Amino acid sequence: MKILITGGCGYIGSHTAVELLNANYEVVIIDNFSNSKRDVLDKIKVITGKNFSFYEGDVCDKEILRQIFSENKIDGVIHFAGFKAVGESVSKPLMYYRNNLDSTLSLLEVMNEMNCKKLVFSSSATVYGDCHETRFVETIKKGTPSNPYGKTKTMIEDILEDLYHADPTWSITMLRYFNPVGSHSSGLIGDDPSGIPNNLMPYILRVAVGQLECLTIFGNDYDTPDGTCIRDYIHVVDLAQGHIKALEQLLNNEPKIRIYNLGSGQGVSVTEIVTTFEKVNNLKLNYKYGARRNGDLPAICADPTLALKELGWKTTKTLEDMCRDSYNFIIKNSQNKN
Ligand code: NAD
Ligand code: UDP
Numbered sequence: 001m002k003i004l005i006t007g008g009c010g011y012i013g014s015h016t017a018v019e020l021l022n023a024n025y026e027v028v029i030i031d032n033f034s035n036s037k038r039d040v041l042d043k044i045k046v047i048t049g050k051n052f053s054f055y056e057g058d059v060c061d062k063e064i065l066r067q068i069f070s071e072n073k074i075d076g077v078i079h080f081a082g083f084k085a086v087g088e089s090v091s092k093p094l095m096y097y098r099n100n101l102d103s104t105l106s107l108l109e110v111m112n113e114m115n116c117k118k119l120v121f122s123s124s125a126t127v128y129g130d131c132h133e134t135r136f137v138e139t140i141k142k143g144t145p146s147n148p149y150g151k152t153k154t155m156i157e158d159i160l161e162d163l164y165h166a167d168p169t170w171s172i173t174m175l176r177y178f179n180p181v182g183s184h185s186s187g188l189i190g191d192d193p194s195g196i197p198n199n200l201m202p203y204i205l206r207v208a209v210g211q212l213e214c215l216t217i218f219g220n221d222y223d224t225p226d227g228t229c230i231r232d233y234i235h236v237v238d239l240a241q242g243h244i245k246a247l248e249q250l251l252n253n254e255p256k257i258r259i260y261n262l263g264s265g266q267g268v269s270v271t272e273i274v275t276t277f278e279k280v281n282n283l284k285l286n287y288k289y290g291a292r293r294n295g296d297l298p299a300i301c302a303d304p305t306l307a308l309k310e311l312g313w314k315t316t317k318t319l320e321d322m323c324r325d326s327y328n329f330i331i332k333n334s335q336n337k338n
Helices: 011-022 039-048 062-071 086-091 093-113 148-166 200-208 236-252 270-281 305-311 319-337
Strands: 002-006 026-031 053-056 076-079 118-124 171-177 179-181 215-218 233-235 257-262 287-290
Touching: 002 011, 011 026, 011 039, 011 236, 026 062, 053 062, 062 093, 076 093, 076 236, 086 093, 086 148, 093 118, 093 148, 118 148, 118 236, 148 171, 148 257, 171 236, 179 200, 179 236, 200 215, 200 270, 200 319, 215 270, 233 236, 233 319, 236 257, 236 305, 257 305, 270 319
Parallel strands: 002 026, 002 076, 026 053, 076 118, 118 171, 171 257, 179 233, 215 287
Antiparallel strands: none
């Protein structure tokens, strides 16, 4: 089976490419390196010992998509390509709406033309918006995300629902990720944002290797056991394996539209992640408690029951694994840069 991965050089896409190749799928990647580096291609080959096809280009460009579908018999698509920085989406909304919506529409139109109607889409827990539940189950009504990035995910989910209702020969699975962290155990691929990171784990890593001075924990006066926010962190390799399960279901069953939460179901506080990171990596992090960050909800956690029931998927990696593997990646990556 040949699978097209859009955005396959990025953080989650590269880990998914590795898992697909390990599971003996043929892989075709399209990426324009807007948020990734070319050397990821070689790293995927080193990790898997396998080859795959690569097209450098923009998923908004229907011509290159037509070329890919003409040159390859694509059985299914996993669509990761898109911009994902919440803060940047607030300052550059048009860029986010253009890239995330346009790439998806172009992809869907060309898939339709080429009669390839099997799609796995990277959605996000952000679509639950500011809903006041602390444990999110797929049947909760979507909320309103507070930023343009989140809104693009909600809009794309709506587009996919409309498409399926108009043409039920489509098979669509929307995966709502919780907080992906960690790296492949080789330390070769991982999350490597440019500039000052916004997300917790990339920030911790920069402090751990001395590139940033101090982590500020945003708020310790929440109504949670230790006062800091709770999130559901998921190891990226578990997440990538969730895609393989979703794809297998999609390729082997009747067309349907499906939604699954991909999370561990375990809430972890910011303080817990910091202390676990210190313990497993045997180091001290410089951190302080600061003011709450605007828009943060106190506690968010997945209910992953449906993914277990229908996909036979659940997370296997621990918080210790996430902290160890993340650090291993930054150590190898900062050594490479020196
Ligand atoms: P990433 O930025 O590391 O990867 C995205 C990849 O897509 C990059 O390699 C980038 O160069 C490429 N890309 C972007 N726009 C493109 C375009 N128009 N044409 C071709 N390539 C393009 O992001 P990631 O963390 O791997 O996330 C993958 C997907 O998962 C995204 O859609 C993101 O919104 C979603 N998601 C991520 C998280 C997270 O915390 N990382 C959480 C929920 C959902
Ligand atoms: N956080 C923090 N300091 C930072 C970055 C994040 O305390 O420098 C907290 C943030 O308030 C949230 C958690 O870490 O409670 C996860 O934040 P992240 O931005 O990684 O993911 P989110 O769940 O907000 O999308």
